[in-house]
Amino acid sequence: MLTRQETVFDKIAKDVIENCFEGYNGTIFAYGQTGSGKTFTMTGGAERYADRGLIPRTLSYIFAHVAKNTTH
Secondary structure (H helix, E strand, O other): OOOOHHHHHHHHHHHHHHHHHOOOOOOOOOOOOOOOOHHHHHHEOOOOHHHEOHHHHHHHHHHHHHHHHOOO
């Protein structure tokens, strides 16, 4: 079964990030058999923007949150 990177981010990482904004520590741990897709899930593919993994999506989400909630 294939799951899109966006779905993994929305279902798993978003809640962890939101909790970090509230002051909690958060970890997403990729564990599994060699060749099962852990690296792709975390970093993503370079060819297509939709294939971005959890790390680049998390960074984008954090920067967007900071930009939106910063008072100048």
